Amino acid sequence: MTLSRKTPRASRPRVLVVDDAEGIRTYLANLLELKGYDVDTAEDGRRALALLEGGAGPDVIILDVMMPGIDGVETLRRIRKIDEDVPVVMLSVVGKASTIVEAMRIGAADYLNKPFEESELEATLEKVLEKKELLQERDRLATGLIPSSASVVWASDAMRRVRDLLEQVADTNVTVLIQGESGVGKEIVARTAHDLSPRRAEPFVKVNCAALPADLLESELFGYEKGAFTGATGRKYGKFELANKGTIFLDEIGEMSLLLQAKLLQVLQDSEFTRLGGNKDIRVDVRIICATNRRLVEMVEEGGFREDLYFRLNVVGVQIPPLRERREELPALIDTFLHRFAARYDKRVPILSERLTEAIERYSFPGNVRELENMMKRVVVLESEEAILSEIIHVDRSERRSGDAMRALLEEIEETAGEVPLREVGRRAAQEAEREAIEHVLHHTNWNRKQAARLLGVSYKTLLHKIRDCGLEPF
Numbered sequence: 001m002t003l004s005r006k007t008p009r010a011s012r013p014r015v016l017v018v019d020d021a022e023g024i025r026t027y028l029a030n031l032l033e034l035k036g037y038d039v040d041t042a043e044d045g046r047r048a049l050a051l052l053e054g055g056a057g058p059d060v061i062i063l064d065v066m067m068p069g070i071d072g073v074e075t076l077r078r079i080r081k082i083d084e085d086v087p088v089v090m091l092s093v094v095g096k097a098s099t100i101v102e103a104m105r106i107g108a109a110d111y112l113n114k115p116f117e118e119s120e121l122e123a124t125l126e127k128v129l130e131k132k133e134l135l136q137e138r139d140r141l142a143t144g145l146i147p148s149s150a151s152v153v154w155a156s157d158a159m160r161r162v163r164d165l166l167e168q169v170a171d172t173n174v175t176v177l178i179q180g181e182s183g184v185g186k187e188i189v190a191r192t193a194h195d196l197s198p199r200r201a202e203p204f205v206k207v208n209c210a211a212l213p214a215d216l217l218e219s220e221l222f223g224y225e226k227g228a229f230t231g232a233t234g235r236k237y238g239k240f241e242l243a244n245k246g247t248i249f250l251d252e253i254g255e256m257s258l259l260l261q262a263k264l265l266q267v268l269q270d271s272e273f274t275r276l277g278g279n280k281d282i283r284v285d286v287r288i289i290c291a292t293n294r295r296l297v298e299m300v301e302e303g304g305f306r307e308d309l310y311f312r313l314n315v316v317g318v319q320i321p322p323l324r325e326r327r328e329e330l331p332a333l334i335d336t337f338l339h340r341f342a343a344r345y346d347k348r349v350p351i352l353s354e355r356l357t358e359a360i361e362r363y364s365f366p367g368n369v370r371e372l373e374n375m376m377k378r379v380v381v382l383e384s385e386e387a388i389l390s391e392i393i394h395v396d397r398s399e400r401r402s403g404d405a406m407r408a409l410l411e412e413i414e415e416t417a418g419e420v421p422l423r424e425v426g427r428r429a430a431q432e433a434e435r436e437a438i439e440h441v442l443h444h445t446n447w448n449r450k451q452a453a454r455l456l457g458v459s460y461k462t463l464l465h466k467i468r469d470c471g472l473e474p475f
Contacts, residue, residue, distance in 0.1 A: 014038040016058035018048040020067045045070030052082045064091045087128040113234040152332035158321045170196040177313045178291040180320030183370030186291040194247040202246030210252035228277025247287045254294035261306045268312045323368040337376035356385045359392045435470045
């Protein structure tokens with residue numbers, strides 16, 4: 001696994017490595033410099049603080065917990081007096097249970113257990129650097145240079161009603177279940193619920209339950225002890241511990257396995273859990289906010305979600321309407337995203353053409369706010385509207401044809417007093433689905449028929465026949 005930097009940056013990020021072990025300093029310096037980072041090193045906390053006071057200005061600090069003289073936690077405290085925002089990644093060792101938790105509470109961005117893999121270092125550095133960019137963007141928002149999507153998302157009547165509900169329960173610790181389609185802004189709602197609560201000064205910890213398989217998700221949530229499983233070379237603190245006194249946001253809760261649901265129910269009931277491989281009960285004071293794009297009521301009926309857990313989570317239910325029902329937000333969201341990405345990628349702020357604006361006003365946005373955000377990012381980065389216009393036209397045409405075909409079938413059923421056989425209904429539905437699949441692949445390959453035939457697993461001749469039968473043509 002090699003280190004990479006996915007986010008474009010104007011200059012090479014600078015890393016300050018602070019560790020009393022010369023071998024680790026040399027290893028990290030060589031590795032990071034090879035991968036495009038500028039690196040400074042310090043053998044102890046005093047030297048690191050001197051570099052910072054001298055204007056070293058690193059983008060991220062990698063700081064060892066166990067050092068002679070000033071240890072890592074005390075060094076972190078002093079770093080925060082010099083620079084409140086620089087992300088600090090702590091290097092932990094086995095047996096230092098309280099120090100990492102304390103470091104995270106002081107303001108460490110993340111931690112790594114020694115020994116660590118390059119892949120772990122890669123993921124951690126990428127995450128904290130991206131978060132730093134977001135914080136810098138937040139500062140620009142605060143000065144009014146860029147409007148905030150978290151503020152304009154409340155522009156519609158529907159979203160103002162959601163915020164009113166959050167304000168009503170702001171002073172309570174009740175669990176909140178946020179439901180809505182993908183991309184509607186469930187995380188913004190969750191963060192707002194946290195910011196309105198008395199826990200606003202404590203951690204807000206997000207966990208995506210769909211991003212990890214069940215066994216890894218369990219260790220992510222509850223942590224593990226050394227030797228709990230193969231590869232567990234040291235203790236890992238779970239997200240519930242790191243969120244103590246604050247809020248934990250469990251995104252995509254509908255993807256959680258039944259086994260983990262039972263353990264989550266225990267935390268809700270008893271406010272305690274055990275780490276994997278451990279036998280000590282750990283008590284936490286955490287408010288739980290969950291979100292899902294799935295219908296949990298139906299999952300309960302089908303046995304895919306525990307009924308008792310559902311009722312525990314759904315104390316306050318929040319339904320987020322899709323963007324197509326909140327169109328009054330579109331102008332402000334578009335302006336926000338265009339200014340954000342123009343600042344991030346050092347581009348001019350584009351002015352959308354009347355053609356694209358009209359297409360957006362008609363578009364149904366199946367991906368909601370996230371889809372709109374990605375569209376505006378591509379407009380800024382590519383400095384062109386053509387790819388977005390092509391996609392919108394493609395989706396609009398597919399939706400129109402699909403809707404027309406279904407309406408025609410329903411009219412036929414009504415006219416014949418329901419004499420259309422169910423088999424015929426299924427045949428036409430399958431035909432329409434095949435048509436949409438072919439059109440999607442042709443659009444993806446820019447109408448390269450040979451490539452489309454390979455992707456669809458049919459011969460070139462068969463595809464030509466189907467294109468003709470479906471009446472498809474390039475646009």
